[in-house]
């Protein structure tokens with residue numbers, strides 16, 4: 370498998386987020402954050418983040434003047450997010466999974482420039 374296409378591991382995501390300027394919780398000023406993980410019995414190994422998704426919603430204005438929406442229930446068009454939760458109050462931050470994947474892979478590629486190790 371091409372490593373750039375493998376899912377991010379929990380460790381890669383944790384390392385990336387810890388490497389950012391860590392913010393206090395905007396609600397309670399707490400500073401202990403926990404990542405939601407996939408702890409189901411059939412969870413893949415190595416352990417992966419418990420990804421969540423936000424569905425895409427399309428709104429339409431009908432001729433009769435009502436507003437209606439359709440929601441995409443599948444993965445197509447959904448926004449995949451990583452969830453970080455304040456351990457003191459439960460405040461939740463969402464991070465775009467693919468944005469983090471792009472940055473982590475770019476950082477990894479930068480580190481291995483000039484070194485074609487198969488790892």
Ligand SMILES: [Zn+2]
Pocket residue numbers: 394395396397398399455456457458459460
């Ligand atoms: Zn908090």
